Amino acid sequence: MTLRIPPGTPVLTAQAMRDAEQACFDKGVAQGELMERAGAAVAQAALRFAMDRSILVLAGPGNNGGDAYVAARLLAERGHDVTVAALGGKRDGAAEEMRQRWTGNTVPLEQAEPRAVLIDGLFGTGMSRPIEGAVKAALHRLVAAAQFSLAIDLPSGLDTDSGGDMGAARVDVTVALGSLKPAHLLGYGLERCGHVLLADIGIPISPEVVKLARPRLTPPAPDAHKYSRGMVVVVEGEMPGASRLAARAALHGGAGYVLLAGTGSADAGPDALVHARVDDAKALHDLLDDARVGAVVIGPGLGRSEAARAKLEAVLAAPHPTVFDGDALTLLGEGATQCFAKRDAVSILTPHAGEFARMFGKNGRGKIERTRDAAADCGAVIVHKGPDTVIGGLTQLTVANAGTAWLSTAGTGDILAGLVGARLAVEGRCGVCHAVWLHGRAAELAGAAFAADRLIRHIPQAIEECL
Numbered sequence: 071m072t073l074r075i076p077p078g079t080p081v082l083t084a085q086a087m088r089d090a091e092q093a094c095f096d097k098g099v100a101q102g103e104l105m106e107r108a109g110a111a112v113a114q115a116a117l118r119f120a121m122d123r124s125i126l127v128l129a130g131p132g133n134n135g136g137d138a139y140v141a142a143r144l145l146a147e148r149g150h151d152v153t154v155a156a157l158g159g160k161r162d163g164a165a166e167e168m169r170q171r172w173t174g175n176t177v178p179l180e181q182a183e184p185r186a187v188l189i190d191g192l193f194g195t196g197m198s199r200p201i202e203g204a205v206k207a208a209l210h211r212l213v214a215a216a217q218f219s220l221a222i223d224l225p226s227g228l229d230t231d232s233g234g235d236m237g238a239a240r241v242d243v244t245v246a247l248g249s250l251k252p253a254h255l256l257g258y259g260l261e262r263c264g265h266v267l268l269a270d271i272g273i274p275i276s277p278e279v280v281k282l283a284r285p286r287l288t289p290p291a292p293d294a295h296k297y298s299r300g301m302v303v304v305v306e307g308e309m310p311g312a313s314r315l316a317a318r319a320a321l322h323g324g325a326g327y328v329l330l331a332g333t334g335s336a337d338a339g340p341d342a343l344v345h346a347r348v349d350d351a352k353a354l355h356d357l358l359d360d361a362r363v364g365a366v367v368i369g370p371g372l373g374r375s376e377a378a379r380a381k382l383e384a385v386l387a388a389p390h391p392t393v394f395d396g397d398a399l400t401l402l403g404e405g406a407t408q409c410f411a412k413r414d415a416v417s418i419l420t421p422h423a424g425e426f427a428r429m430f431g432k433n434g435r436g437k438i439e440r441t442r443d444a445a446a447d448c449g450a451v452i453v454h455k456g457p458d459t460v461i462g463g464l465t466q467l468t469v470a471n472a473g474t475a476w477l478s479t480a481g482t483g484d485i486l487a488g489l490v491g492a493r494l495a496v497e498g499r500c501g502v503c504h505a506v507w508l509h510g511r512a513a514e515l516a517g518a519a520f521a522a523d524r525l526i527r528h529i530p531q532a533i534e535e536c537l
């Protein structure tokens with residue numbers, strides 16, 4: 071049983087998990103064997119928290135319920151006072167076998183009395199419709215009355231692939247079986263799952279999606295100079311504070327040279343920032359005619375005027391890897407897919423949910439699928455921000471939880487754009503994920519109620535942890 075979720079942990083959708091499980095069966099592993107392992111992992115986790123308190127195990131009609139019966143049996147064998155609250159009658163296959171092997175006290179779900187410890191094995195990855203009515207009422211009543219609650223695989227009532235709420239109650243601990251599922255990292259799942267533990271039940275996994283890992287970064291080469299370290303051009307906008315935040319973040323994110331292209335006025339620090347006067351799109355075009363430029367950042371505070379649009383066109387036409395954020399994305403709107411699909415240079419898009427919807431529309435699918443498809447359609451890397459940031463367009467889809475909701479303050483996105491620009495200039499496309507990790511870590515280091523400006527000073531500290 072893993073206490074902390076290790077870096078690069080696979081994240082599997084419900085279907086991918088079923089496929090991995092089937093591959094296991096094809097190699098001769100019996101379903102009952104996997105269920106025994108799952109139930110044993112749940113019992114082991116419950117033992118840590120239950121002490122000598124009485125336990126109520128909710129057992130649903132499918133395999134999640136099968137795992138629940140195994141856990142109930144193993145806990146009772148260890149001398150615990152265990153009651154099963156069952157939903158549904160006869161089951162199929164291994165789940166029915168496990169039900170029959172349970173010989174202890176069983177009551178119908180709706181009549182169950184609360185116990186100190188609750189194990190939720192109603193539904194897992196097979197939940198196909200919202201839980202409602204008496205079942206939902208019983209689940210919420212029993213979880214609320216328990217002193218400690220633990221969910222098997224997922225809190226029942228959470229949509230596996232989107233983290234959407236379909237009637238789930240918040241539990242204290244969730245034991246993810248075999249791999250993480252999107253719902254452990256996305257949407258309502260972030261809150262409903264409580265502390266997530268991962269149980270290896272011996273299912274081989276080849277993931278399409280992974281949880282963001284702490285990067286390993288390298289310091290500058292001994293013969294590095296400021297341009298070889300990575301030169302970043304940040305386009306100053308009509309709200310200069312936002313682009314200055316991006317530029318300062320790039321400077322603290324490891325870039326060797328950061329140039330703010332706009333008014334040319336150096337009245338706001340830091341002094342290491344180079345200011346260039348760029349009055350119009352033509353001047354920007356000329357400035358970008360420089361092979362030393364490693365990355366361009368456009369969008370933070372850009373504005374939505376015709377002049378802003380003209381600058382955006384100049385950047386789109388330039389051959390440099392570019393981070394498109396904020397107003398740059400809003401200006402492109404529904405035309406974004408076509409525009410990026412025909413751009414040859416590396417494009418990194420950093421939309422929040424609103425900007426993403428303006429470019430790619432809204433539909434009911436999960437954040438992972440929407441980000442993956444939009445990135446493929448654009449031929450770009452997309453950092454779809456939020457408490458559950460999804461990064462698409464790289465070799466593996468990556469999900470990142472920042473670990474602190476204090477990031478939800480104005481300007482932190484501008485900082486991310488600058489930081490992505492820096493890591494892009496320093497390391498290429500793989501730097502995008504590194505920037506997202508550093509941003510989240512800097513926020514943790516910044517503590518409570520920070521203003522975005524203060525986040526920047528923690529970026530070098532976060533980098534230091536990765537050397």
Ligand SMILES: NC(=O)C1=CN([C@@H]2O[C@H](COP(=O)(O)OP(=O)(O)OC[C@H]3O[C@@H](n4cnc5c(N)ncnc54)[C@H](O)[C@@H]3O)[C@@H](O)[C@H]2O)[C@@H](O)CC1
Nearest residue numbers: 091105131132133134193194195196197198199200201223
């Ligand atoms: N995939 C794997 O590798 C493994 C899965 N296991 C367990 O199996 C679970 C998945 O099992 P299943 O596919 O049987 O699915 P579940 O046990 O999650 O639920 C499926 C059952 O619930 C019913 N159902 C779905 N939504 C309902 C609703 N809203 N109200 C009432 N009934 C509803 C379905 O008709 C079906 O009978 C996992 O979450 C995990 O706990 C483990 O046993 C071991 C390995």
Ligand SMILES: Nc1ncnc2c1ncn2[C@@H]1O[C@H](COP(=O)(O)OP(=O)(O)O)[C@@H](O)[C@H]1O
Nearest residue numbers: 422455456457472475477478480481482483484
């Ligand atoms: N509740 C939250 N928990 C963790 N991170 C968050 C949360 N809300 C926002 N963030 C992060 O904060 C940043 C906000 O970016 P954005 O919305 O573009 O803000 P702004 O435009 O004001 O800079 C993003 O990196 C996003 O992932």
Ligand SMILES: [K+]
Nearest residue numbers: 190193224226
């Ligand atoms: K469950």
